[in-house]
Amino acid sequence: MADQIGLQCTECKRRNYVTTVNKKKQQKKLEKKKHCKWCKAHTLHKETK
Numbered sequence: 001m002a003d004q005i006g007l008q009c010t011e012c013k014r015r016n017y018v019t020t021v022n023k024k025k026q027q028k029k030l031e032k033k034k035h036c037k038w039c040k041a042h043t044l045h046k047e048t049k
Helices: none
Strands: 002-009 015-022 031-036 041-048
Touching: 002 031, 015 031, 015 041
Parallel strands: none
Antiparallel strands: 002 015, 002 041, 031 041
């Protein structure tokens, strides 16, 4: 079953994206390099609730 999670920018700490993750298949927290419109750069985004 997929759960909805938010992705938070590591630079400005804002939640920019929402995605789904299958918690049974992925044990680690999701980390992706995505564009932050407030930082105006590609930064690392980590999983939050």
